[in-house]
Amino acid sequence: MDNKTQKNYGTALYTIITVFFFWGFVAASNGIFIPFCKSHFHLTQFESQLIDFTFYGGYFIGSLILYFASQASKVDILNKIGYKNGIIAGLAISACGALLMVPAVHSGSFIFILVSFFVIAIGFSLQQTAAQPFVVALGAPESGTHRLNLAGGVNNxxxxxxxxxxxxxxxxxANDAVAKVVEISSITTLYYALAGLFLLVAGFYAISTLPKVTSDEQLEASPKxxxxxxxxxxGFLMVLAAQPLSRLTGIAEANFVYSSLVIIIGALLFVYLKKKENLNQWGAMQYPQLILGMIALFTYVxxxxxxQSNLGALLNLKEFGxxxxSDIKPYIALYWGSxxxxRWTGAVSAxxxxKTTKSVLTVVVPFIAFGIILLVNQLTGTDVSNLYVYGICVTVLVIGFFIGQEKPAKTMAIFSTLGVIAMIVGLLNTGEVATLAFISGGLCCSIMWPSIFALSITGLGKYTSQGSSFLIMMILGGAILPPVQGKLADTQGIHHSYIIPAIGFCYLIFFAWKVSAVLKKQGINVENIAAEGGH
Structure with a gap:
């Protein structure tokens, strides 16, 4: 590879990494946008969570469209059109969604806004499916993980x-005493800028000479x-149909919302428990570690x-401040900053x-990242002195990393247990202690994606690619659990509704234990599995 090509690939890498920034930027922005829309449109907590439902539902539907189209045509469609064209198409779709947000905002229609979020997410789904292998291909294969970690850091x-x-x-x-009540039209500038950036990056890719990234893997059919x-x-559509079905039947809306969760988990448990014949027809789903992992990824996301999506409503309570x-920004930023x-700490091992340098960085890196979170908030005029105590939670994270010893199952068990403890502390207290306990759930979630992925696709052989596709579909969890918690909040109170993430962390403890036993039964040494990459 000559210097000119290396420089071109370097430019391409830095440009593609901006796409990772967009994913993190828009997803985390929902934490501010949800309470804003709830107040502006006078929504219930459940209705406000439909923003997450449509956003993460877009990821799910986008993945499904690619999967079913490829299965029907017996051709890997994304592989055929090329990953470069896939990213360009994804950026163009997201740009359309961002531009759609402008008339949606001015129309005053919440449903129109939801449609716009859905279109943006459909584009993100295509970008994400194409961008990750592209990042790996832009350079030496042995350093692919390092580039993914760099991209993941930009996403964060x-x-x-x-x-x-x-x-x-x-x-x-934060120092502006005027802008406490705003017109929703102020958001249009942001979406014009986002649309422009999406199109700018798409244009760069269209005129750039980039490596042709394709896969030689044969598409594996799995009709079962x-x-x-x-x-x-x-199950996914049940959430959308909850209100109309409730009006039609007179049955409480909550029953339909909760049943969506039962249907989705039930379908996966059925596959897990069913005695399978003609294993090849089940494809990757013949492997119990994958089904357990699909439920785990659904739960984790x-x-x-x-x-964080319900955090705005929680902080609105008198006993929580x-x-x-307009004042919850530092808490939402701290959550996503967690x-x-x-993830920055986890990236050290890549x-x-x-051994000494790695140990030192495992202690230093998380506090540098914590300092950046405080600095960003401080520079925007926010008093962060009340957040210093969160350093205790960061210290616990560091200890967890040392105990986990870079073993996915062990690390998952430790951080899932810490997650349960954090949620219980939050449920039993109010005010700053409970708020920071709930926010520390972000620290516990930070290691989940690579750990679940590594444990779930181990031993899948020729079905590894298909298994990865099924796992990515389980981003669906981000569309289902927020409305479920929102509905529980409407009936039992927002504070008590945090039992939902507590139960979720309990399943993740079970997964870490059960998947280890499943892999051991298959003759796979769990201790040798390495967690790489990240979401």
């Missing part, structure tokens, strides 16, 4: 900046797995999203370092 930084920037766009700076996926789709939606703290 986008998640940190999203709440801060969106809060400033909506409400002005289509049935459970259809049932999962029905749901927990990660629902903790009675915060206006994900950055954990580099070839001496």
């Amino acid at each position: 930084f986008g998640a940190l900046m999203g709440p801060v920037i969106v809060s400033i766009v909506l409400f002005g700076s 797995s289509n049935g459970p996926l259809v049932v999962v789709i029905l 749901g927990v990660e999203v629902t903790i 009675g915060f206006h939606e 994900m950055m703290v954990g 580099f070839s370092l001496t």
Whole structure:
């Protein structure tokens, strides 16, 4: 590879990493946008969580469309059109969604806004499916993990900046005493800028000479797995149909919302428990570690999203400070920043370092990341002195990393247990202690994606690619658990509704134990599995 090509690939890598920034930026911004829409449109907590439902549902539907189209045509469609074209198409779709947000905001229609979020997410789904293998291909294969970790770090930084920037766009700076009540039209500038950036990056890719990234893997058919996926789709649609069905039947809306969760988990448990014949027809779903992992990824993403999506309503309670939606920015930023703290710390192990250097960085890196979170908030005029005590939670994270010893199952068990403890502390207390306990759930979630992925696809052989596709579909958890918690909040109170992430962390403890036993039965040594990459 000559210097000119290396430089071109370097430019391509830095440009593609901006896409990772967008994913984090928009997803984390929902933590500010949800309470804002709830107040502006006078929504119930359940209705406000439909923002997450449509956003993460877009990821799910986008993955499904690619999967079913490829299965029907017996051709890997994304592989055929090329990953470069896939990213360009994804950016163009997201740009359309961002531009759609402008008339949606001015129309005053919440449903129109939801449609716009859905279109943006469909584009993100295509980008994400194409971008990750592209990042690996832009350089030497042995350093592919390092590039993914760099991209993941940028994604986390986008998640940190999203709440801060969106809060400033909506409400002005923390020192601005005027902008407490705003017109929703102030958001249009942000979406014009986002649309412009999406198109700018797409244009760069269109004119750039980039390596052709393709896969030689044969598409594996799995007709038996289509049935459970259809049932999962029905469960997803149940949330959307909850209000109309309730009016039609007179049955409480909550029953339909909760049943969506039962249908989805039930479909996956059916596959797990069913005695399978003609194993090849089940494809990747013949492996119990994958089914357990699909439920785990669904649970983890749901927990990660629902903790912060309901945080605005929690902080609005008098016993939690009675915060206006314009004042919750530092807490939402701290939550997503906690994900950055954990992932940056986890990224240390991806580099070839001496044991001593690695140990030092495992202690230093999380506090540097924590310092960046405080600095970003401080620079936007927010008093962060009340957040210093969160350093205790960061210290616990560091101890957890040392005990976990870079073993996915062990690390998952430790951080899932810490997650349960954090949620219980939050449920039994109020005020600052409970708030920071709930926020520390972000630290516990930070290691989940690579750990679950590593444990779930181990031993899948030729079905590894298909198994990865099924796992990515389980981002669906971010669409289902927030509305479920929102409905529980409407009936039992927002504070008590945090039992949902507590139960989620309990399943993740079970997964770490059960998947270890399953893999051991298959003759696979769990201690030798390495967690790489991240979401």
